[in-house]
Amino acid sequence: MSASPNDIIAAIATAQGRAGIGVVRVSGPSLSSLATQLIGRVPAPRMAIRATFRDGAGVAIDDGIALFFPAPHSYTGEDVLELHGHGGPVVLQLLLSRALELGARIAEPGEFTRRAFLNDKLDLAQAEAVADVIEAATDVAARCAVRALQGEFSTAVRALVDRLIELRMLVEATLDFPEEELDPLDRADARRRLSDVRAELANALARARQGSLLRSGLSVVLAGQPNVGKSSLLNRLAGEDLAIVTAIPGTTRDTVRQTIQIDGVPLNIVDTAGLREAHDEVERIGIARTWSEIERADVLLLIVDARTGVTSADESIVARIPARLARLVVHNKVDLVPEQVRREDTGDSMHVYTSAKTGAGVDQLKKALLGLAGWEPSGESVYMARERHLDALRKAANRLAEAESVFGEPELFAEELRLAQRDLEGVTGKFTADDLLGEIFARFCIGK
Numbered sequence: 001m002s003a004s005p006n007d008i009i010a011a012i013a014t015a016q017g018r019a020g021i022g023v024v025r026v027s028g029p030s031l032s033s034l035a036t037q038l039i040g041r042v043p044a045p046r047m048a049i050r051a052t053f054r055d056g057a058g059v060a061i062d063d064g065i066a067l068f069f070p071a072p073h074s075y076t077g078e079d080v081l082e083l084h085g086h087g088g089p090v091v092l093q094l095l096l097s098r099a100l101e102l103g104a105r106i107a108e109p110g111e112f113t114r115r116a117f118l119n120d121k122l123d124l125a126q127a128e129a130v131a132d133v134i135e136a137a138t139d140v141a142a143r144c145a146v147r148a149l150q151g152e153f154s155t156a157v158r159a160l161v162d163r164l165i166e167l168r169m170l171v172e173a174t175l176d177f178p179e180e181e182l183d184p185l186d187r188a189d190a191r192r193r194l195s196d197v198r199a200e201l202a203n204a205l206a207r208a209r210q211g212s213l214l215r216s217g218l219s220v221v222l223a224g225q226p227n228v229g230k231s232s233l234l235n236r237l238a239g240e241d242l243a244i245v246t247a248i249p250g251t252t253r254d255t256v257r258q259t260i261q262i263d264g265v266p267l268n269i270v271d272t273a274g275l276r277e278a279h280d281e282v283e284r285i286g287i288a289r290t291w292s293e294i295e296r297a298d299v300l301l302l303i304v305d306a307r308t309g310v311t312s313a314d315e316s317i318v319a320r321i322p323a324r325l326a327r328l329v330v331h332n333k334v335d336l337v338p339e340q341v342r343r344e345d346t347g348d349s350m351h352v353y354t355s356a357k358t359g360a361g362v363d364q365l366k367k368a369l370l371g372l373a374g375w376e377p378s379g380e381s382v383y384m385a386r387e388r389h390l391d392a393l394r395k396a397a398n399r400l401a402e403a404e405s406v407f408g409e410p411e412l413f414a415e416e417l418r419l420a421q422r423d424l425e426g427v428t429g430k431f432t433a434d435d436l437l438g439e440i441f442a443r444f445c446i447g448k
Helices: 030-038 087-101 109-117 122-136 139-149 152-177 184-216 230-238 280-298 312-320 362-373 387-407 410-428 434-441
Strands: 009-012 019-028 049-054 060-069 079-086 218-224 256-262 265-271 300-304 326-332 343-345 351-352
Touching: 009 087, 009 109, 019 087, 019 109, 019 351, 030 049, 030 060, 030 079, 030 087, 030 122, 049 079, 049 087, 060 087, 079 087, 087 343, 109 434, 122 152, 122 410, 122 434, 139 152, 139 218, 152 184, 152 410, 184 300, 184 387, 184 434, 218 230, 218 280, 218 312, 230 265, 230 326, 230 362, 256 312, 265 362, 300 312, 300 351, 300 362, 312 343, 351 362, 387 410
Parallel strands: 218 265, 218 300, 300 326, 326 351
Antiparallel strands: 009 019, 019 079, 049 060, 060 079, 256 265, 343 351
C-alpha cells in the first residue's frame, strides 16, 4: 500500500447485495469536518444517534444511525465514523460517494486493520485473526480465531520471548564481564531455562499445527478403479446426493468437490474419475485431472472393492502415488461379503472396511481421517495459525536446538538465542518487512 497513512479512507463494510442494514466506515486523523458536513454534527463518542445523511446540496441520501469513535479509542486508533443505513447497494454507493466528495479515498483491502496494527491497536497475529474469524469454515475454527483475536496466541508467543530475554541476560552478562565466569549453579540454571523454553515452544508449535488444520482444512482425494463406490462414499460422507451413482464403470468423468466437517475440522473431499486405461477422450481427460488432484492432496483415500481386496491394478495406482502423501485404503462394499467392519494398521498402510451403501464403518473412517490429519481433540485450546506462524515457530525451535549444541561457547549460544527471539517476534510483527505486510493485508476484504 503506497497511500499515505494520513489519508481519510472510506469503504462499504458490509457484504455486497441487498440487506436490511448496510454500513459505510470512514477512518482518518480528523473527521469532525466530514461528519458535520455529512450528518450536520459530530456525534458524542461511542453513542448511537439517529441521523440524516445528506449530499452536497443538502438533499437526504438516507436516514440511519451514526457512531463516532474518536482517536485513539477506536478500531484503527484514528477517528472512526460508522454510518449505518439501509442495505441497498445504490444507497450505500451514494453514501460512499459523498464521503469521497468530502475528502476521503477508497480504502484498500485490509487497510482499516493495517492501520490498527500500525497504531498498536493489534499485533500482527491478532490482525490476521480478524480475517480468520470472517473466513472460519466451522464453529470450532471460529471460536479458535476469536481467541486469537483476543490475544491468546500472541500472549503465548510473548511469554516465550520473555523467557528468552531472561536467558539472554544471564548469558550475555558473561560476555560483558568475561573475567567473571558463570558458576556451576548459574550454568545449571541456564540449561534448565533453555530446556523449559524448548518444551514450551514445542507445545506451542503442536497447538499451532492443530490450529492451522482448523484454518485451512485438509484436502482429501477419493481415488481408485471404476465402480468401487467412490461417488457413493462421497455422498455418504457429505450426507447428500452430490455425485451421480450408477453401476456403469466410468460414470464419474470430472471431479466433484464438497467440504464437510468432522469434529469441527474442515475436510475438502474430492471425488475423481476411476483410474484405468480409457479409450474415451472425455474419460481420459477426467483421469488426467484425477492425477492432478492427487498431486495436490494432503490425504488419499484409495477405494477398493471388498470382494476382491487390493488387486494388482490397485498396486499400480499405489506405485504412482507421491511418497509424501498420507494414504488410507478403504475396503468398500463389505455389505456384499462376509467381512466385518473394522480398522487394520499393517505398519506401512491403514485399512478401513466400510459400506458406503449402509453407512457401516463410516464413523471409523472419519476417525481414521482425523488421525491421518494429525488432529488430536483435547481440552486444551489450539492456536489459530498460518503457515508463516508455523515457519517462524519451527525456525525458533531449530535455533534453540542449535543453541543447546553450542552451550559451552557463550558467544555462539547468545547469538542463537537472539535469532530465536527474532523469529518469534516476527509472529506478532515486531520485526516484519513492509512487503510481507502488504501481502498479508492485501488478502483481506475491503472495509476490514
